[in-house]
Amino acid sequence: MATAYKPEEARRPPALPFLPAAVSKFKIALCQLSVTADKVRNIAHARKAIEEAAGKGAKLVVLPEIWNSPYSNESFPVYAEDIDAGGDASPSTLMLSEAAYRLGITIVGGSIPERCGDQLYNTSCVFGADGKLKAKHRKIHLFDIDIPGKITFQESKTLAAGTTPTIVDTDVGRIGIGICYDIRFQELAMIYAARGAHLLCYPGAFNMTTGPLHWELLQRARAVDNQIYVATCSPARDAGAGYTAWGHSTLVSPYGELIATTEHEEAIVVGEIDYSLIDQIRMGLPLQKQRRGDLYQLVDVERLSSEEKGH
Numbered sequence: 090m091a092t093a094y095k096p097e098e099a100r101r102p103p104a105l106p107f108l109p110a111a112v113s114k115f116k117i118a119l120c121q122l123s124v125t126a127d128k129v130r131n132i133a134h135a136r137k138a139i140e141e142a143a144g145k146g147a148k149l150v151v152l153p154e155i156w157n158s159p160y161s162n163e164s165f166p167v168y169a170e171d172i173d174a175g176g177d178a179s180p181s182t183l184m185l186s187e188a189a190y191r192l193g194i195t196i197v198g199g200s201i202p203e204r205c206g207d208q209l210y211n212t213s214c215v216f217g218a219d220g221k222l223k224a225k226h227r228k229i230h231l232f233d234i235d236i237p238g239k240i241t242f243q244e245s246k247t248l249a250a251g252t253t254p255t256i257v258d259t260d261v262g263r264i265g266i267g268i269c270y271d272i273r274f275q276e277l278a279m280i281y282a283a284r285g286a287h288l289l290c291y292p293g294a295f296n297m298t299t300g301p302l303h304w305e306l307l308q309r310a311r312a313v314d315n316q317i318y319v320a321t322c323s324p325a326r327d328a329g330a331g332y333t334a335w336g337h338s339t340l341v342s343p344y345g346e347l348i349a350t351t352e353h354e355e356a357i358v359v360g361e362i363d364y365s366l367i368d369q370i371r372m373g374l375p376l377q378k379q380r381r382g383d384l385y386q387l388v389d390v391e392r393l394s395s396e397e398k399g400h
């Protein structure tokens with residue numbers, strides 16, 4: 090006779106990490122920046138937007154995907170920076186580090202093309218209020234699509250894919266990072282939630298085909314499925330650019346509601362995050378306890394292999 094499944098025996102995710110009250114409620118700013126071919130201008134422009142966002146009280150500032158360069162395979166190698174070398178080799182991340190320290194805020198620095206040896210990546214850097222680089226996420230899922238008559242793009246022509254999920258503890262909570270196309274892969278978001286993330290941040294640049302179809306839907310889906318905050322940040326739309334971004338940078342609550350959003354022009358979107366909503370919805374809709382671990386399970390490959398190695 091089959092043994093009855095007891096939900097309480099299901100593998101549970103770790104409890105949310107403890108956060109002092111001061112950081113469980115704060116303002117986040119999504120800087121939907123215009124991006125040009127002039128890198129020096131793009132860096133100065135981003136710095137100004139970060140300052141303005143901090144002036145509005147934001148403790149966490151998020152930038153768009155590829156904010157220092159046009160979004161194109163031709164531009165990536167030209168604008169790429171050696172982030173690990175730092176200093177003059179990476180003026181974009183130098184600015185982020187300096188701004189985070191001077192303003193005393195956390196920055197999820199969108200993404201920039203990164204050069205590492207003879208490889209290029211689409212990379213997001215997270216800086217803490219001490220100006221230190223806390224995490225570096227290399228886009229895991231490359232944007233290779235072909236929708237005939239609408240849009241074709243092959244990031245893999247120039248970029249290599251990252252190999253690890255990135256979750257980072259900051260002054261404003263535990264954040265899981267993904268870049269644009271990464272948002273389509275729900276297992277990544279589930280792993281972040283299972284590792285105790287409060288917030289998922291996706292710098293992204295959807296387009297005029299998939300933007301109206303999927304951008305909001307995916308954010309709300311990741312938020313509702315994982316009962317977690319989701320924030321996205323896009324470049325502003327430039328109808329004359331080779332790649333036309335959808336815009337609509339957005340903050341979504343763990344209930345799946347849009348808390349703050351915008352259209353396609355340049356904007357600094359400010360929203361209020363309150364992590365107590367995560368516990369609130371998880372109490373009311375206790376999905377974690379109700380998962381059928383006897384029928385399906387999420388496998389966190391990285392965690393398993395580090396457990397096997399005894400870490």
Ligand SMILES: O=C(O)CCC(=O)C(=O)O
Pocket residue numbers: 154231232268269270271273293294295296299300303
């Ligand atoms: O998934 C999409 O539709 C757009 C993704 C994208 O633009 C990107 O990954 O850069």
